[in-house]
Amino acid sequence: MIGLDQIKSQLKAFFIEVGELTYFTKRFFIEVVKRPFEMKEFLRQCYHMGNRSLLLVGITGFIIGLVLTLQTRPTLMEFGAVSWMPSMVSISIVREVGPIITALVCAGRIGSGIGAELGSMRVTEQIDAMEVSGTNPFKFLVATRVLAVTLMLPLLVLFGDAIALFGSFLVENIKGNVSFMLYFNKVFDALEFGDILPATIKSFFFGLAIGIVGCYKGFYCKKGTAGVGKAANSAVVLTSLLLFIIDFIAVFVTDIFYDL
Template sequence: MLQLQHIQKRFRSFLMEIGELSYFTGRFFRESFKRPFEFKEFMRQCYNMGNRSLLLVAITGFIIGLVLTIQTRPTLLEFGAVSWMPSMVGISIVREIGPIITALVCAGKIGSGIGAELGSMRVTEQIDAMEVSGTNPFKYLVVTRVLAITFMLPLLVFFSDAVALFGSFLVENVKGDVSFTLYFSQVFNALEFGDIIPATVKSFFFGMAIGIVGCFKGYYCKKGTAGVGKAANSAVVFTSLLLFIIDFIAVFVTDIFYDL
């Protein structure tokens, strides 16, 4: 009986959090179109989230390209289809692996950072001080960060895809003596706009999900230093789950359009 009550309480709490997150998202869209526009803060956040994530994204993408090629090459070689390696790796990385892995990396780095930063501002009452002084903290802190990661994540995905394909080329060049021109000509011949556009569109949604969840967890952080850590941790967990849900919906919708 106690176990059932505990489950009901957790489920009720989960539904309340979903409702609060939905209201938070609606408020973000309302505030985004209101003046004044915090352009300087938006550009500063773009620099912080984009430029400072390049190295981590590059390393991750490079390793993905290496591992995917090394693991797949023996199987294709066994079936005499190793010439399809550039096409297969290119489509796999651009369509699915590049966007979702880059989004997960950014969720861990940027999402947790946003949650911890806004959480510490809430705990130290800096957000309350901004409200008292007449500044709109939601527009200055939340809108700028969500828009920044929304616009920067697709660029990070493009960069990660390029580095991953280069890592794959290095393996093919060493093991198969494939030239740079031949490898990337096969990659671009295999790719179509139907591969690039859905991946780019869902990257925007990935970025928005990372920003909204991170800001939501930090903005409504509970008091105390433990609340800041919990906000950062729950932002990463909740965002990761949400990214997989968005990815499933995007793949499902794209598959419907392919069938039409």
């Protein structure tokens, strides 16, 4: 059985980590607006995190579109509502499925990569060497990566949504002989600006969470190779939990605005 002292120690460790993560986030917002701006490193990170994630996000989005349509079509056929398939799939993907699945995929690829990269730099004392040489490692390593993920994730979400809708169209074209023009006319008739804007805004917060947690775990990695693995693993776990919390808050706030 878990003793009272163990529960207290776990709660204490939890609140300490929350405080340290909050301070880390505050420091990011301070450093990101200070000169000099590391534009070259920022652009390199945008390419590394954005362009190199396109294939994985595209494959994931394509499979989501296929599976969602294949699973839903028989049920809609029972109720004679198969004509609503493009509208239902497009709203589901754009509002919820596309952003959260893309964010989780990027948390696994980008978040763990950042944690492992910065963790190995901490273990091999490269970060300490940067501090001794007068370079600001937080600005060069952390601010550029967090900002790159924050800006790239909404673009990856839009790309994943488009591929998912194309996958859904292929199923409808094969199963129901629906043309490309007819399918996407129904898609754009169903979508409104109020569907796309909240999903895009919360994608920025998803990217911020992935970048902050990955950099935090790697920047304060414990010594040893085991610490690098733990940093990468805990970055993915904590980021995934934060993504669901942010998604719940975003949906709750959006629902309030819809009711007004």
